Each structure stands twice: as C-alpha cells, then as structure tokens.
Amino acid sequence: MLSTGMFISRLYGISSFVVCNGYEHAPLNIVLYNVFSGHGPDLYGVEPLSYYLKNLALNWNVVAVLAPLAIPLSALNYMCSWKASKEHKKWGIPFHPSYWRHYSSLFLLFASLSAWCMIFFNQPHKEERFLFPVYPLIALMAAVALDAAERLTNRFVHLLSYLSWVVVLLFIVTSLSRTYTLHRNFSAHIEIYKSFNEHLMDHQQQLDFSKRNDPLRLCVGKEWYRFPSSFFLPQTAVDARSRKRGIHLHFLKSEFSGLLPKYYPQGRLPFITRRIPTEMNDLNQEEVSRYVPLDTCDYIVDLETPDQTTALEPNFGLMTDVFTRLYSHPFLVSSKSHWFYRAFFIPYLSVKHTSFASYTLYQRIPPTVKA
Numbered sequence: 103m104l105s106t107g108m109f110i111s112r113l114y115g116i117s118s119f120v121v122c123n124g125y126e127h128a129p130l131n132i133v134l135y136n137v138f139s140g141h142g143p144d145l146y147g148v149e150p151l152s153y154y155l156k157n158l159a160l161n162w163n164v165v166a167v168l169a170p171l172a173i174p175l176s177a178l179n180y181m182c183s184w185k186a187s188k189e190h191k192k193w194g195i196p197f198h199p200s201y202w203r204h205y206s207s208l209f210l211l212f213a214s215l216s217a218w219c220m221i222f223f224n225q226p227h228k229e230e231r232f233l234f235p236v237y238p239l240i241a242l243m244a245a246v247a248l249d250a251a252e253r254l255t256n257r258f259v260h261l262l263s264y265l266s267w268v269v270v271l272l273f274i275v276t277s278l279s280r281t282y283t284l285h286r287n288f289s290a291h292i293e294i295y296k297s298f299n300e301h302l303m304d305h306q307q308q309l310d311f312s313k314r315n316d317p318l319r320l321c322v323g324k325e326w327y328r329f330p331s332s333f334f335l336p337q338t339a340v341d342a343r344s345r346k347r348g349i350h351l352h353f354l355k356s357e358f359s360g361l362l363p364k365y366y367p368q369g370r371l372p373f374i375t376r377r378i379p380t381e382m383n384d385l386n387q388e389e390v391s392r393y394v395p396l397d398t399c400d401y402i403v404d405l406e407t408p409d410q411t412t413a414l415e416p417n418f419g420l421m422t423d424v425f426t427r428l429y430s431h432p433f434l435v436s437s438k439s440h441w442f443y444r445a446f447f448i449p450y451l452s453v454k455h456t457s458f459a460s461y462t463l464y465q466r467i468p469p470t471v472k473a
Contacts, residue, residue: 320400397470406459430460
C-alpha cells in the first residue's frame with residue numbers, strides 16, 4: 103500500500119512538471135483557496151442549510167428520510183438478533199466492543215456519510231454536486247434502514263411484512279414524477295441546441311455563409327449559465343456552396359456582473375497548459391473582454407421574458423427587423439408556477455399550475471457585422 107502511494111505521488115509530480123512546468127498540487131490549491139484565502143467560494147453565492155435539505159428531499163424523496171434511520175434501526179435489529187451475555191451489558195444495554203465487532207463496518211460507513219454532510223452542510227457556499235460523492239452511501243443507508251425496519255416489524259406485526267415493497271413503490275412513483283417534470287419543465291435549453299444542430303444540417307442548401315462571421319458566432323446573454331457544454335455545438339457547418347465555418351460561443355453583456363468563462367488557448371501540449379491565463383481573477387470580478395457586440399452575433403439563444411426586460415436584457419423577439427425566430431421550446435417560469443407542481447408532475451393538475459416562456463434560437467437577418 104505504501105509503495106503504491108509513493109509510486110502514484112512520484113507519477114503525479116512528474117506529470118505536473120511536464121504539463122505545468124513546475125510542481126502544482128491541485129488538491130492543496132483547492133483547500134488554500136476555499137478555506138484559507140479569506141474570500142473563497144462565498145463570492146459565488148451562499149445558501150442556508152435548507153438548500154441541501156430541499157435537494158435531498160427532491161432527489162431522494164423517501165430515501166432521504168430513511169438514510170438517517172439506518173443506525174438506530176439496524177442497531178436495534180442487531181440487538182434483537184444477537185443476544186448479549188451479561189458481561190457485555192451495562193445498565194441492560196450491550197456496550198462491550200466485542201459484541202459490536204460484526205456491526206462496526208456499517209457504523210464506519212455511516213460515520214463517513216455523516217462527516218461529509220457535517221463538513222459541507224456548514225459551508226456557506228453550497229452546490230448540489232458537493233453531495234454527489236455520498237449519493238451511493240445515502241442509497242446504502244436507506245436500504246439498511248428499510249431492511250432493518252421490515253425485520254423489526256415482522257417480529258411484532260406480520261401485516262407489515264410488505265413494508266419494503268410499499269416504500270420502494272412509493273420511491274419509484276415519486277422518482278418518475280420528478281424525472282418527468284425535470285424533462286418537461288427544464289429541458290428546453292438542451293433541446294434548443296439540438297435544434298441548432300439540426301438546422302445547420304437540414305437546411306444546408308439554404309445557408310449562405312458569405313455574409314456571416316468565420317467562425318459563426320452563437321451568442322448568449324442572461325442565459326449564459328444554462329449553456330450545457332461545447333459538445334452541444336457542431337465543430338463545423340457547411341453552406342450551400344460548401345463553405346465551411348466553425349461555431350464559437352460568445353457572451354453578450356447582461357445584468358450579470360461576475361466573471362464569465364473563457365476559451366482555452368489554442369496550441370500544442372504541453373505548451374498551452376504551461377501558460378498563465380490572462381484576464382482572470384479569483385475575486386469573481388467582471389472581465390469586459392468576455393463580451394462581444396450584439397451586431398456581430400450570427401445566432402442568439404435566449405429565454406423570452408417580456409415582463410422582465412431591461413436595456414441589457416432586451417426581448418430579441420421584438421427586433422423583427424434584425425432577428426428571426428428559428429426554433430422555440432417551452433421553459434418553465436418558476437416565479438409564475440406553484441412550487442410543488444414545478445418540482446413534481448401530477449397529471450391534469452401540473453398543467454393548470456405551471457407557466458412557461460419560450461426558449462428561443464434567433465438568427466440574424468444577414469449581413470452580420472464582421473468581427
């Protein structure tokens with residue numbers, strides 16, 4: 103074990119020198135920034151404890167209730183199954199370590215889950231992804247609790263012998279409702295980029311890139327944070343005259359005033375990874391170099407919210423002399439929808455209690471101002 107650790111450590115050090123032209127300890131840098139920097143991740147938003155509780159309730163429903171009960175229920179079942187001798191008992195309760203030796207592994211797993219939750223629940227900056235590493239433990243603890251509960255109830259009330267089936271069925275139905283409502287209410291930002299790909303392929307004979315940028319500019323404003331990934335953009339597009347264009351994402355100035363992402367530098371490895379990025383900061387301060395002028399955008403993706411427009415976040419749908427709508431998909435407006443029906447889908451009722459806006463792909467009427 104020690105030799106394996108030393109080998110991995112040396113391999114990490116060598117790769118760090120090759121790729122970064124020096125020793126960089128990423129885990130240490132994460133701790134230094136998040137714990138000792140004085141500002142850390144709090145710049146990116148803080149949430150109360152209820153943020154994680156709501157996330158667990160939404161994503162795990164009944165499992166989130168069962169998981170904390172794993173230790174008390176399984177311990178009680180353990181004591182009912184394994185009778186303790188008198189020398190193992192104190193005040194009628196078995197405390198001797200040898201009695202619990204078969205139970206220790208489960209306790210350590212639960213302790214790992216508890217420690218992780220205690221650390222991240224106490225952090226002001228909260229994100230759902232911080233809980234992903236312990237999701238398997240949550241599922242395991244819930245299964246242990248359910249198994250122990252059924253064993254205990256079978257000792258006293260045989261009518262509850264189907265308890266686990268009832269709980270599992272409830273979990274399945276609730277999870278399906280949650281999954282469907284996520285797709286129904288919040289998939290438009292994925293579908294719109296799919297439509298963009300299909301448009302470039304299906305309408306190739308109608309495309310004319312002579313009046314467009316090279317590469318093509320797809321711009322987002324207030325919807326920058328819903329852009330899924332560059333993998334959703336085609337690498338190249340071809341027009342009717344076989345002219346090829348790449349597609350790059352660009353940002354428009356919106357009401358958001360923080361630091362936006364930046365393209366990685368182009369070049370060969372390992373030279374590009376040795377460069378120190380420019381126009382970056384660790385204070386979440388705005389970098390105006392990220393923005394491009396509106397008249398240089400060939401396409402725009404935006405959520406139409408007519409009652410929430412500002413000078414920086416206009417309704418592009420009203421600019422009919424500049425843009426045309428290509429595709430639109432419904433996207434739920436949280437502020438106008440009931441909290442329960444936007445979280446879970448209930449047939450017939452969800453339609454009445456939810457409101458949608460159009461997530462739209464616009465195309466500039468040519469010509470585009472060349473960047």
